[in-house]
Amino acid sequence: MPRLSADERREQLVEAAIRVMIRDGVAKTTTRAVVTEAAVPLGAFHYCFRSKEELLQSVIERITERTLSPVITHPEGTPYDVIRSTLHAYWDRVRERPAEHHVTYELTQYALRQPGLADLARKQYRHYLSINRAYLDSMARALGIRWTVDLPVLARHGLSVLDGLTLNWLIDRDDAEASAALDEYARYLSSVAVPS
Amino acid sequence: MPRLSADERREQLVEAAIRVMIRDGVAKTTTRAVVTEAAVPLGAFHYCFRSKEELLQSVIERITERTLSPVITHPEGTPYDVIRSTLHAYWDRVRERPAEHHVTYELTQYALRQPGLADLARKQYRHYLSINRAYLDSMARALGIRWTVDLPVLARHGLSVLDGLTLNWLIDRDDAEASAALDEYARYLSSVAVPS
DNA sequence: GTCTATAGGAAGATAGAC
DNA sequence: GTCTATCTTCCTATAGAC
Structure with a gap:
């Protein structure tokens, strides 16, 4: 066994814990499973x-900061497109990484039940909300529109739609229905956009 | 210890398990906690x-069948109202029973991770979808409208909104924001309603 | 047919060896 | 400063007593 610094060990353990969670779920992520993996x-x-x-706590912080804002890929066409x-x-x-998304929901539930982590769940969630806000904002600028809704x-409404759709798709994996509901959300968003 | 039939015991255990889950969470609902509670x-x-x-499995079935359809309470006023x-x-x-709703999300995650229960999670979810469909249907009839969306x-879109809002509110308990987002969903729904 | 007693193992945590 | 060996507790499950 090579002797490494505590910092290096911490890094290994956090990454190993994330791998175990993705593979086996948060409930099965025991200290022993983590040290074995690492x-x-x-x-x-x-x-x-x-x-x-x-x-x-470290795992939640790591995963939260990895969450990326949606990217505006094709800034041409109608607002709906x-x-x-x-x-x-x-x-x-x-769809590419269902297990990773599954884990974020499990972690949130887990954190809510641990007195010492409940605050972190709230912080994580505020982060997602601000990402969503920034995304709507930059989309409005890219499209030359403004939103008629506060x-x-x-x-919050949008984050709920995406959270709900994800949760539901993780259960039934119905691509066609998820896609149709997503299109409907896109149609809704374009209906609350007006030229600015 | 009174000796009771296995059926009576099963009933006691299922109800006790639900109480423990609501109080302590699914992860802490061990066989011992359940038998102590019961x-x-x-x-x-x-x-x-x-x-x-x-x-x-019995707990999930019991909780699923208890889920009620929304009730149309005041069938007068504008569709939006x-x-x-x-x-x-x-x-x-x-809002009255946050813990019970929290448990349903935990149970779904739990079931998805257990090979023997994953199918039950899907069934539970199909049930919620059908409730939501029935509710939208009866609302359309009560209002004398039809929906312009399939x-x-x-x-599915509506179930996602409600699931997402619930999940988010369970985390931050922000009544004002949840209520505003719910109003926005109501406005959206009334915008896809036309006289039939 | 119902429940007591116990097996058998895995969990999180720590004292102290190196 | 890092890790080996071990403690204590709690888990699910079962063999067999009543």
């Missing part, structure tokens, strides 16, 4: 982290 | 249920 001695775990909860293709570009990322309201 | 001897557990998974007050009547139920698409 090929780190079990004892090193509680030398690097005060507790399992502290590891999970642009909105639709941007939403589908986001959706393709969900931005915070539109952002 | 005041049932530990050994009786595996006499009534082959495994913990079999208990959870009726839709809005119906959505808010549903929302009030969520019903299955509208139902």
Whole structure:
């Protein structure tokens, strides 16, 4: 067993924990499963982290900061076309990595149940909301439009639609229905856009 | 310890499990926590249920069948008013019992990770979709309107909005923002309603 | 047919060896 | 400063007593 610094160990453990969660789910992500995955001695775990909860805190922070804003890929065409293709570009990322998205929902539920992590769940969520707001904002600028609905309201509503669709698709994997609902959301968004 | 029939024990255990889940979360709902809550001897557990998974199957079925369709409470006024007050009547139920709704999300995630229960999660979800469809249908009849959006698409989109809003509100408990987003969904719904 | 007693193992955490 | 060996607790499940 090579002896590494606590910082290097922490890094290995966080990344290993994420891999285990994606593979087996948050509930099965035990300290032992993590150290095995990372090929780190079990004892090193509680030398690097005060507790399992502290590891999970690092994991949530790491995953949250990795979440990317949707990218406006084809800024040409009608507002509906642009909105639709941007939403589908986001959706393709969900479809490519279902397990990773599944994990974010599990982590949120987990965090809500741990007194020490509930605040982190709120922070994570505020981050997603601000990403969504920024995305709607930059889309409006790219399209030369403004939204007729208050931005915070539109952002929360939109985040809900995407969260809900993702959750539902993770369960039934119905691509056709998810795509149709996403198109309907795109149609809605273009209906609340007016030239600015 | 009174000796009761296996059927009575099963009933006690399912209801006790639901109480424990609401109080402590699905992850902490161990067989021991359930038998303690039900005041049932530990050994009786595996006499009534082959495994913990079999208990959870019963719990999911029980909770799914308890889910009620939204009720159209004030079938007078503009379509927007009726839709809005119906959505808010549903929302009030969520706000009154946050823990119960939290549990349904946890159970779904849990079921998706258990090979033997994944199908049940899908079935549960189809049930929610059909409730939502029936609700949109009866609302259209009550209002004398028809929806300009394909019903299955509208139902999935609507279920996503409600699922997403619920999930988000369970995290930040922001009543004002949730209410505003719900109003926006009501406005959207009334915008896809035309006299029939 | 119902439940007591216990098996058998995996969990998170720590004292102290190197 | 890093990790080995071990403690304690809690888990699901079962064999067999009543």
